[in-house]
Amino acid sequence: MRKVYGVPGGEVLELDYPAVADYLTRFLEAELAWRGYQKALVAVSGGVDSATTLALAARALGPENVHALALPHAESAPESLEHARMAAGAFGVDLEVIDITPMVEGYAGVRPDLTPYRKGNVKARARMIVLFDLSMAYRALPLGTGNKTERLFGYFTWHGDDAPPINPLGDLYKTQVWGLAEELGVPEAIRKKPPTADLVPGQTDEADLGLSYRRADVILEHYLKGYPDAYIEALGYRPEEIRRVKELVNRTHFKRHLPTVAVVSTTAIHEFYLRPLDFRIELP
């Protein structure tokens, strides 16, 4: 007699990338439209997240309505600018290069104690200043490029790279961004290189975080859904990896919120007075 074995159920990180690409394209169209924008601005680092965001923006708005910015610093890896050009070329978007060295070094000059780590944050915030200034100059909405993994780990500069008002990739883990990038035709050289914030020479994300994205994303998905550690360990993950994931998530909740306000009334914003960000009423 035939025996038929069932497939065990489990959490699935693999997505239908054509469907995701279609959905995120619609997201960009709709979220720009009600804000009154036809154009978008993307800071392109040479990495896979911003290249993927650029691809989506070009799809949603047409390449002629997308401004790509490369914002190198003298200490940035030359490869980053090369890959930014490659991404812009792949999606037919003009790339504007603005060197942030004078901005950053201007500040570094008045604070000789600036450490490489602090300087990395200054670079990210200098890029934010340029992005928002050119947003106004070009009447183009800045797009965020942060993925879910780095958002959960707090692996970004607060009020720096997290500042743009809309973000198509923020609910996709890094491994899912890789899948989407392939679907959208992001060049292999960009998809396959080790991810780096390129804020400090020689750094890579996985060395900073102390674990690989592929392993971190599976742990995160189970942790966020409430699976106990023992369950995650049984999937083949080490206790120290699980601990590291939980540590990174739990020391950075503040970075995913607006600043803390002392509540004194029953109309405290976001505590008592709750409105979605797209809320508006018709006035007479």
Place this chain on the structure above:
Amino acid sequence: MVRHAVLQLAPEKGQVRRNLARLEAALLELAEDGPQVVVVPEAYPTGYFLQGGVRELALTVDELAEALDDLHRRAWEGPLDLVIGFYEKDEQSGDYFNTAAYFELGGRGLVHRHRKVFLPTYGVFDEERYLSRGHGVRAFDTRFGRAAILICEDFWHSITSTLAALDGAEVIYVPSASPARGFSGPRPANVERWRQLAMSVAAEHGVYVVLASLVGFEAGKGMSGGSLVASPEGRILAQAPVFEEALLVADLDLARIPPVRYDNPMLADLKSGLPILWNDLRRVVEGL
């Protein structure tokens, strides 16, 4: 045959007048198809996610009826039945509800009002923080037959459609607003779930199911659409695309219900069997 049209529209948040004008434009577009019943999604006049803004934007049923009467006079010749979801302010109590109403425009006016019983308050949803629950499900008579209204999560509990069918409904109208989630397949998981639910409810009771599902993005949450009409044997007669506005037109042949139920007499069996289960049902409910 009763010609139905589902208006799968994307409202602009909080823009009640503009959204009703859009509804009017959609009716004009539909005039050549001659629908007799038009079904509009949950919370259409305002958009779905309002949080505390419900109290700024909720309408009384009379305010909505007046706006729809005006719109009907301008856009339509002859009577038109219209099912629409909206946030309702009860004039007497001042309570707020997630409501859908059946209007016979150019006729009896308000025929039936269903206030959502199952208010999702989990995950991305927070309805019970801002709204009161409705307290009943009942079928009602339209000029074409007998119908019931269930709103969104109401329909995800099979007991509500069971009640509606036992109460004589031949058509169940389901205005909904369903944010897309679950992208491991070509259609979002919630859209698949809606399809399965509609097919199984329709087939179990031998009823038509008309789902009107909102579209449009609301601060990152993409309302999925995929409105549909399911036949009494559980086939999908028409389905709108996901994520985009669409007008779905389908004819409901109510005369098919008796023969379909004769072949698959689940509702008749339920009527016979339910009294046998009544004591256990009461025991379980009283033990909750």
